[in-house]
Amino acid sequence: MRKEDCFYLGKIAKKFSFKGEVLAYLDTDEPELYENLESVFVECNKHLVPFFIENSSLHKNDFLRIRFEDMNTEEDADAIIGNAIYLPLKMLPKLTGNKFYFHEVIGFEVEDKRLGVVGKIQSINDTTAQPLFEVLNGDVEILIPMIDHFLVKIDRENKKVIMDLPEGLIEMYL
Numbered sequence: 030m031r032k033e034d035c036f037y038l039g040k041i042a043k044k045f046s047f048k049g050e051v052l053a054y055l056d057t058d059e060p061e062l063y064e065n066l067e068s069v070f071v072e073c074n075k076h077l078v079p080f081f082i083e084n085s086s087l088h089k090n091d092f093l094r095i096r097f098e099d100m101n102t103e104e105d106a107d108a109i110i111g112n113a114i115y116l117p118l119k120m121l122p123k124l125t126g127n128k129f130y131f132h133e134v135i136g137f138e139v140e141d142k143r144l145g146v147v148g149k150i151q152s153i154n155d156t157t158a159q160p161l162f163e164v165l166n167g168d169v170e171i172l173i174p175m176i177d178h179f180l181v182k183i184d185r186e187n188k189k190v191i192m193d194l195p196e197g198l199i200e201m202y203l
Contacts, residue, residue, distance in 0.1 A: 032072075036121055041071070127183050171202045
């Protein structure tokens with residue numbers, strides 16, 4: 030499985046017992062959706078390796094207590110502490126309306142109600158306090174804050190993000 034075909038679910042945070050159980054931190058608003066998984070992909074040496082789950086249960090809201098098959102010792106668990114866990118993209122719950130996954134809108138056009146098409150979303154920068162659409166207009170990169178107030182509609186059918194941007198924001202780049 031390739032990383033591009035998967036989404037980041039979280040990471041293996043710490044050991045839970047001396048029998049090889051681990052606690053995985055889940056980076057999600059709905060951890061209960063992932064309580065009964067059969068397997069996950071664990072990133073080991075930059076490769077995704079399938080790990081089969083014997084049993085799992087939610088632990089303190091956003092942790093998943095996992096017992097993997099063939100992991101029976103603390104040493105087994107130590108080997109994967111800190112490793113990221115992934116699931117195939119097809120396992121993401123479908124979103125509707127103006128909710129979207131960041132990867133889903135890459136390649137969509139951004140259309141402003143006032144100015145028309147602004148450019149195409151190249152990526153999303155979520156390392157800042159406010160996530161930003163990185164939009165390419167010709168050779169010019171435009172950074173647009175992902176603020177609910179600016180977002181009018183996610184048009185999945187036409188691959189567009191329709192926005193009502195403040196006057197001057199786009200003009201500042203062009």
